[in-house]
Amino acid sequence: MLQQPTIDLSNMSELLEYNQEKIAQLARIFLQSTRASFSELDAALARGDIALIREVGHRVKASAQIVGAFGMAQLCEDLEHLPKTDISTETASAGAIVAQLHPLLNQADEQILQQCGGNGQN
Secondary structure, eight states: OOOOOSOOTHHHHHHTTTOHHHHHHHHHHHHHHHHHHHHHHHHHHHHTOHHHHHHHHHHHHHHHHHHTOHHHHHHHHHHHTOOOOOHHHHHHHHHHHHHHHHHHHHHHHHHHHHHHSSOTTO
């Protein structure tokens, strides 16, 4: 079975009139800002700061949708709408979601490297 790409740059490509330089630049900005946001998520998770986790989920969801990282966007929406229960259950639920996000970011980085050249770590 063929694996679906983690990131689909086609919509963004159309919006940017297939300008490869602009596509690559926006994709790299997405990777850099998402890495920073995921570090923020990890720290919030360690502190049990569910409000911040929801906020970061919302922020990353929007940028993920723009670049076509729809699986990541869905997981971020799940963070944004974590069911309100007790703190330990919320933290465990958030941790399970965050654990799925990191591999998606790595896969997106690899795909952007293949499609655009370079990566977001520059």
